[in-house]
Amino acid sequence: xxxxxxxxxxxxxxxxxxxxxxxxxxxxxxxxxxxxxxxxxxxxxxxxxxxxxxxxxxxxxxxxxxxxxxxxxxxxxxxxxxxxxxxxxxxxxxxxxxxxxxxxxxxxxxxxxxxxxxxxxxxxxxxxxxxxxxxxxxxxxxxxxxxxxxxxxxxxxxxxxxxxxxxxxxxxxxxxxxxxxxxxxxxxxxxxxxxxxxxxxxxxxxxxxxxxxxxxxxxxxxxxxxxxxxxxxxxxxxxxxxxxxxxxxxxxxxxxxxxxxxxxxxxxxxxxxxxxxxxxxxxxxxxxxxxxxxxxxxxxxxxxxxxxxxxxxxxxxxxxxxxxxxxxxxxxxxxxxxxxxxxxxxxxxxxxxxx
Numbered sequence: 001x002x003x004x005x006x007x008x009x010x011x012x013x014x015x016x017x018x019x020x021x022x023x024x025x026x027x028x029x030x031x032x033x034x035x036x037x038x039x040x041x042x043x044x045x046x047x048x049x050x051x052x053x054x055x056x057x058x059x060x061x062x063x064x065x066x067x068x069x070x071x072x073x074x075x076x077x078x079x080x081x082x083x084x085x086x087x088x089x090x091x092x093x094x095x096x097x098x099x100x101x102x103x104x105x106x107x108x109x110x111x112x113x114x115x116x117x118x119x120x121x122x123x124x125x126x127x128x129x130x131x132x133x134x135x136x137x138x139x140x141x142x143x144x145x146x147x148x149x150x151x152x153x154x155x156x157x158x159x160x161x162x163x164x165x166x167x168x169x170x171x172x173x174x175x176x177x178x179x180x181x182x183x184x185x186x187x188x189x190x191x192x193x194x195x196x197x198x199x200x201x202x203x204x205x206x207x208x209x210x211x212x213x214x215x216x217x218x219x220x221x222x223x224x225x226x227x228x229x230x231x232x233x234x235x236x237x238x239x240x241x242x243x244x245x246x247x248x249x250x251x252x253x254x255x256x257x258x259x260x261x262x263x264x265x266x267x268x269x270x271x272x273x274x275x276x277x278x279x280x281x282x283x284x285x286x287x288x289x290x291x292x293x294x295x296x297x298x299x300x301x302x303x304x305x306x307x308x309x310x311x312x313x314x315x316x317x318x319x320x321x322x323x324x325x326x327x328x329x330x331x332x333x334x335x336x337x338x339x340x341x342x343x344x345x346x347x348x349x350x351x352x353x354x355x
Contacts, residue, residue: 001045001052004110010119012142013046018339019329020165021146021269023156023172024194026341028081034191034341036176037148038108040101041184041191043081053109057184058101059193077187078341114144126323130315132290133323143325146269150237151228152194153270154252157262158220166338174212175221179205189341197233200225220257227255237270245273260305268321276321277309282331283324284308291315 006013017025017033025035031046034056041057110116119142126133159171179199180192199205201222209218228237240248248271252263261280267273277283284300287293287308295304309320316323 001043001054002106003047003050003052004106004115005049006046006051006113006115008046008048010142011051011113011115011144013044013051015141015329016113016144016146017044018334019143019325020168020332020334021325022148023159023165023169024176025339027336027339028078028341032082034081034186036183036191036193037112037152039183039193040105040108042109044109051109051113053105055102055105057191059181059183060101081186111147114147117144119144122319122322125319126316129317130323132327141326141329143322143329145274145322145325147272148270149194150240150266150270151197151234153266154228154237154255154258154262155194155200155221155225157265158224158257159214159217160265161217161220161257161259161262165332165334169338171212171214175209175214178208178212197225197229201229217257223256224258241272243271245275248273249276260302264309264321268325274319274321275313275317277312277324278321279305279308282328283312286327286331287311 014027014031014033017035018027022035022037024037025033027033033044035042035044039059040055043054043056045052123133155175156168156172159175160168163171176192176194177190179195182190183193184191203222206218206222209221214221232239240251243251245267248267249260249263252258252266253260261278264276264278267276268278279300284295288295291311293308293311295308312324313320
């Protein structure tokens with residue numbers, strides 16, 4: 001495996017990837033995760049001073065059964081995956097790559113994890129501005145806001161409307177399984193790429209999504225994908241990174257199904273707007289409980305939403321969204337099984353286990 005330098009006290013890999021920012025990561029073991037981003041399947045393993053990584057599949061190459069000498073009738077096993085987490089593991093189980101994608105992958109991973117942002121400097125800045133961080137400094141989580149693909153982030157957070165992380169994770173997986181290209185297989189569990197806009201924008205997908213449990217979100221997903229395509233597709237979404245926060249947010253809320261919270265999630269996690277503060281019930285509770293900030297409106301109106309965000313921006317400054325993420329993670333309680341790597345078992349295996 002290759003590695004990038006990263007102290008675990010500055011960046012907790014598992015926590016960052018399973019706290020509701022991204023929904024494509026699964027835990028194989030305590031510090032070993034497998035997931036999909038940038039059209040690749042990644043294996044990440046955290047050690048004290050580094051993160052070991054290996055790309056298991058990309059669109060030009062995959063680690064399926066056909067690439068494994070002597071294992072042509074089965075895919076990789078969980079034990080194969082675990083063995084790769086060690087620098088002395090059985091790396092010969094994977095074939096040599098036939099593309100040049102690997103040349104840019106370290107930069108891709110560092111960019112995705114935003115490793116180059118010095119979290120301890122941000123914490124020091126917040127402590128000067130906010131006594132709460134002075135009290136919680138020693139127990140802070142080291143949360144980095146991930147820099148994700150704008151289209152994937154937009155569609156994923158459309159699934160989050162009036163939803164919990166426990167339900168969002170399987171919904172996003174169903175979306176990818178139904179409409180994304182197959183990338184990788186491990187003991188019957190198949191990992192798929194995130195579907196493209198052209199695929200998602202088809203009207204016939206609405207009943208399919210409803211049958212998968214998306215409910216009213218099904219129509220939003222299809223209509224939003226269609227609108228983004230009309231605006232210029234992936235290039236238009238990427239262009240929002242060059243807009244200021246207010247402009248990008250205003251453009252996003254014009255999309256079907258996108259409210260201010262979803263827009264802020266996309267701005268913060270995909271469009272380089274660290275001042276964006278996604279406000280949900282947890283953040284509103286923090287404002288009320290810990291900062292004595294009272295919201296007059298019973299419901300979170302657009303005006304009340306903006307006022308809460310401005311309140312936190314006035315305290316925390318340009319990286320207010322990162323500070324919010326730190327406190328948000330302290331509020332939520334993600335069930336361990338939500339991000340676990342469930343291995344498909346054949347009926348024969350299940351029967352044997354019960355006998």
